[in-house]
Amino acid sequence: MTAFASSPASPTPAHAGGVRLLADIGGTNARFALEPGPGRFEAIEVLSCHDHATLADAIRAYLALPQVAVLHGGIRHAAIAIANPVVGDQVRMTNHHWAFSIEALRLECGFDTLLVVNDFSALARSLPHLGDQKLQVGGGAPEPGAAIGLLGAGTGLGVSGLIPATNGKPGWTALRSEGGHVSFSPVNEMEVAILQYAWREFEHVSSERLLSGAGVELIYRALSDRAGRPGEQLTAPEISRRALSGECALCDQVLEAFCGMLGTAAGNLAITLGAQGGVYIGGGIVPRLGQRFIDSSFRSRFEQRGRFSGYMAQIPTYVITAEYPAFVGVSAILSEKLSPAS
Template sequence: MAKSWHLLADIGGTNARFALGDVSTGQISDLLTVSVADHPTFSSALQLYLSKIESSGDWDQRPIDGCLAVACPTDRDVVTFTNSDWVIDRKDLAFSLDIPNLQVINDFEAIGYAAARFSEDDWEQLGGGQSRPDKVIGVLGPGTGLGVCGVLPKKSQVIVMPGEGGHVDFAPVGDEEIEIIRLLLTRYRRVSAERVLSGAGLQNIYWALSQMHGAEQRHATPADISAAALAADDPVAVEALEVFCRVLGSVAGNLALTYGALGGVYIAGGIVPRILDFVRQSDFRERFLAKGRFRDYLNDIPTRVVTRENPGLFGALQSLQSRH
């Protein structure tokens, strides 16, 4: 007999991940990851996934509901992505899928729902003490962009406070970062945190440092810069990743202060888990704490790197389950 299922999606600027949640067991399965660049529209990627599920013969033809976690603001009926050309018309989509209950939430809102339900197997702690139950959790994640949200976990429900905190102003610390922002202002009218704390942000840091040192830019992509830094075969790449980690610490500390995140700060996204050893040995935690008179306030707040596979899909399922 075909089984009932929830449609789940986690859609970033680079990749879109689809999966289903088994209504009876709560398990996530049938994952499909597609490149956004390979599909001109969201609908074509979705139809590919629906055809895959239908052909399996294991599941009902249509899901009972769905949650799409998307890397852009979701306050309008027509959702336009920040870092791709995809567009989602939620009303048309709900009608075409025959799913009256179709949620479209920010991708970091989904991470927020996930963070409230994480176990100790889902993260690795980089400093601090124990999280405080029922206190606000801060979440940020550098990837294609920079996602930010706050979470207030309660026993009966989870309140997620999504926002666009990745687009706050970048606040440089020290002469090197001041020179970096000065150079970036020759390329951009305004330098946000995302301009330095994302994949493109790592490229921006590497470019600026190359200008400062009069060095050749030997690497073109964020992955190549990170690989060169981890292999220690390009001093400018190493320095760029060190700056990236310091800025990550500063922004995470700012987030902790803004939300009063005594429940901890979780770092998700596609970049940091891949460079975890580098982050651990960097000045990340010191910069998290370097807030003057509020160092002691931050000292016990744990900073945790999310290591769970596909936390956005897990969070999308938690969002659906929290509203039933």
């Protein structure tokens, strides 16, 4: 399986240091790819995090796959985007049990270079290169050279952004944000009720508690409780399936609440960053909603800013439709690390 591969008619040169290993690690899945040359990703595989005791085990399992092993003669340089803060050498995942030392992992896997970065910082770096692999929701047009916002709901809620370089050279700086853990802010009576229900389970209710897969399930329990009829214990995929098939009005109400909350969060990010270059929505949940997301209150809630509604209406919002965009960003970060001028 290949994503963002160069055309066979215009082959890209090979990396001087050999094939590179790239990974995008979330709380549920670990995505791996080999990059033999700039922007050419091959042997893309998705492994379940829960099937491997450690990240090193997952890396070894990927490299041992027959379709992967034949494509490289040993990896010298690797880069990992991970759904977690990366500060210093020690990494302990928020939404999974993996914990590791970056240097110890590098030595264990035999890499010369191992770069570990936040997954949404890597995803942010991919935004200028998406081309038509995005879907605009609502109106507005991007202002060239302006800041860009990014958030995405999946196992957790990732947040980042791009700020134009200030050193006189073209380029961007990706923010290392943990904005998914800001306190959730309700905007109507229903969301107040959802927050009050969530307080029964959590002392601090962050945006991630509701804008994530587990959050969809929490919203379902809260709305069932509000209706006075506790519902079944449903998973987020089942809630979405019932909503999209028209089987369950309550499940559809859950999705609508989720999309509205995401619109508010996206709008908050746009105002905070002055993101007149647009706000992009990634993560695993929204792209699967298709037309239901476009028809939802997401965009109206994004623009719902009182005196600033006109300002917000000019900012475009996009859903990322690329299948593996984080590889583009983490590849760029690794290339900068290995550049002689860096």
